[in-house]
Amino acid sequence: MDWLGLRFGTELPADGQILLACSHNSWLVLLAFLVASVAGYCAFDMAERVAHAQLPETRRRWSWLGACCLGGGIWAMHFIAMLAFEAPIGIDYDIPTTTLSLVIVVAASLVGMYTLGRSRLAPRHYVAAALAVGLGIVLMHYCGMAAIRSAATQYYHPGMVAVSVVVAIAASLAAMLLSTFFREHGEGHQLLKIPASLAMGAAICSMHFTGMLALQLVVPPGTELQLERADNAVQLGSSLAVIVGMVLLFALGVAWADKKLQRKELDLQHVSNLLRELEQVKVKLQNVAHYDALTNLPNRRAFNEFFAEKLNVHAQFKQSLAVMFLDVDHFKRINDSLGHDAGDELLKVVAERVRSVLRRDDVIARLGGDEFCVLASLGNLTEAKSLSQRIMQRMKEPITLAGRNVTMTTSIGISLYPDDGETCEELLKHADLALYQAKSSGRNNLHFFSRHLKNKATFELQLEEELHLALSRDEGLFLNYQPILDLHSGQVTKLEALVRWQHPQLGLLSPDRFIGVAEANGFIADLDGWVLRQACRDLASLAALGFHDLRVAVNCSALNLSRDDLVEEVQRALTENGIRAQRLELEVTENALMSNVNQALHLLEGIRGLGVSISIDDFGTGYSSLAYLKRLPLDTLKIDRSFVMDIPGSHADMEIIQAIIGMAHTLHLQVVAEGVETREQLDFLRSHGCDYIQGYLLSRPQPLVVIEDFLRHSHGLGSSNVRPLRPIDSNPA
Structure with missing residues (x-):
C-alpha cells in the first residue's frame, strides 16, 4: 500500500540497495526528548487552565493555546529527531507536506483539549480522545516522513507501524488520565508534573523511534552512497528547540500568570461571598433583634422604635392614638395541660387573628410570653372599644390544639394619647394598669385607663x-x-x-x-x-x-x-x-x-x-x-x-x-x-x-x-355564764 510515496507492506525490490549505514545524533535525540517533555508539561498546565476556566470564550482560548503548544511541541520533537537522523544520501523536506503534518497534530491536540475541558469525563470520552490524538500523532509522523525528498524510497514494516500506532494511542490515553488527575489534585501534586512530563516525552519519542524502526530506505542500484553529515543539523535542531522552548515557556508564563490572577479572583470572589454572607447574617441578626421568631411580629425592641415614631407623627398632627395591651386568659393552662408546643401554636393563632382584625396602619407586637400590644390611630373611645370588641370576638372562635378544640379569651387594657399620657412610658404603663384591672374584673373583658387606677396603683x-x-x-x-x-x-x-x-x-x-x-x-x-x-x-x-x-x-x-x-x-x-x-x-x-x-x-x-x-x-x-x-x-x-x-x-x-x-x-x-x-x-x-x-x-x-x-x-367562767370583755379594738378579725 502506497501513501504519499510511502510504501506499507510492499516487498522490497530485488534490484534495490538497502541503506543500512544510518544513525542518530545523540545530542539531538536528547534535545528532541526534552522538547517533547516540555510540551507534555505545558499540555498538563494548559489542560488545567481549560478545566478551570469559567467562561466559554476563555475556555476556547486556552484550548487553542494548549493545542498549539502540545501539537507544536510534538511536531518540533519529530523534526529535531529527523535532524538527528544521519543517512548516506542527501535529504530535503517538502514545505507544504511539512506544514500539513503540523496542522494535523495541532488539530488532534485540539480534540484532546476540548475533551479535557468537559466538567465530567466518562470512560468513552477518554477512549475517543485517545484514539483521535494518537492517530493524529501517527498521521503527523508519517506525513512528516512523506515530506522527505531524497533518492531513496521508504518502505515500512506493517507490524512495527502497528506497534507505533498502539504506542501513540497508549501515550495519548495516559496523557488524558494524568491531565484529569492534575486538574482535580493540581494544588497538592504540582511536583508530580515533572516526572509525568518526562514520562510523556519518553512515550512520544518512543512512538517516533518505533516508527523509525519500521523504516527501510531503498535506493536504485548504482546510487553513490556517502555519509554526509550536515554541518548545520545540530545548529538547526538547537535553533528549533530554542524557538519552540521559548514559545512553550511563554505559554507556561501566561498560564502561570493566569493562574495567579484566577487565584486572586477566587480570593476576591471568596471575600465577596464572605461579605455577602456577612450581610445576610447581619440582616438575620437584625430580624432576630427586631422580630419575634415564633409569631414574626415586631418584638419589644422594634415596638419601642415604632411607638416613638408613631407618637411623634400623632403629636405633630394632634391625632389620638390608642395603646392596647392584650393578654391571653389562662394561657398557662394550655402549656401545663397540652404542652409548650401547643402553647406556641396558640400564640401563632392569636397573632394571626389579631392581625386580621387590625387595619393596615395599625401596629401589633409581641412583648413577651402571651402579652401583645397594639397601636391604633383612633378618633375617640368608641372606636377603641369597637376595635377591642372585634378582637375579643375573633379570639372566641374555637382553636384546634393537639387534636382538641379549645376556646380562648383575651383581656384588654387601653390607654389613649394624649388623655392618658404624652410619652411612650406613660401610655404603656397606663395600658398595663388597665389590663390588670380587666383581669381582676373576671377576664374576657376590656378596661380603659382612669386616674383612679393610677392613684390605686400609686397607693x-x-x-x-x-x-x-x-x-x-x-x-x-x-x-x-x-x-x-x-x-x-x-x-x-x-x-x-x-x-x-x-x-x-x-x-x-x-x-x-x-x-x-x-x-x-x-x-x-x-x-x-x-x-x-x-x-x-x-x-x-x-x-x-x-x-x-x-x-x-x-x-x-x-x-x-x-x-x-x-x-x-x-x-x-x-x-x-x-x-x-x-x-x-x-x-x-x-x-x-x-x-x-x-x-x-x-x-x-x-x-x-x-x-x-x-x-x-x-x-x-x-x-x-x-x-x-x-x-x-x-x-x-x-x-x-x-x-x-x-x-x-x-x-x-x-x-x-x-x-x-x-x-x-x-x-x-x-x-x-x-x-x-x-x-x-x-x-x-x-x-x-x-x-x-x-x-x-x-x-x-x-x-x-x-x-x-x-x-x-376567764378561768372561772362556766359554759352558761360567759362574760364578754369590754372591746377596745373596733376592727373585726
Missing part, C-alpha cells in the same frame, strides 16, 4: 414599699389575739393571732388592707413568718405567766402552701421559743387547700407530723368536697361567720350549720363557729354540739397585755 406601690420596710425593721406590725371558748369546759383554751399594722400616716390597718399587697408582691412568706415567730414568742410569755396549756392559731396564706420549706420554718419557730408543737395550730382557708390539693396534702402531713394541729378556716365559702376533706390531715373545721350572723332569723343557715357540725363530727373534726355575737347564737350552737365559739360575744381581737388580764378572769 399600692407606696404601701408595698412601706410594708417591706416595716418587716425589715420590725416596726409598726403587731399581733392582736381573739379568744376561742371551749363550750364543753367553759374555758378559753385557744387564741387566734391576727396581725395589725400601725401605719405612720394611715393609722391602724387591718389585714385586708395589706395582705393582698404582700401576696401580689412576693413577700407574703416574710409576713407569715413574722406572724408565726411573734405568736410563738407571745405564747412563751403566756406560758411564763402560768398558761401552759393555752394554744394559739396562726393563719397561713394560700401562697405559703406551695413552699417546701414551710415545715422547717414552723419547726424552727417552735424550737427557738421552747414551745410544744401541740400548742400551735395552723389555719388555712378552704380555697387555699383546694387550689393545689396534692402539694397542700404533702406539706400539711409534714406539719402534722411535728405535732401541730391543722384547722380549715372560713369553711362553707369555698368549693371543697367530702372526698378531699377525708384525705386531708385536719383537726378543726371553722364555720364562716356568714352562716352565723343571721341566726336565729335564718332557718337555712341554721340547717346548714347543723349539717356542717354533723359532717365534721363524722370525720372526727372539732368545730369552731366564728362571728358569734349574741346569746341566742351561742345557745343554738351549744345545743347542736358545736365545740368552740369565737366572736364579739366573748371578745374582739385585743393586744397581748389585755388578753393576759382577760385570761386571768
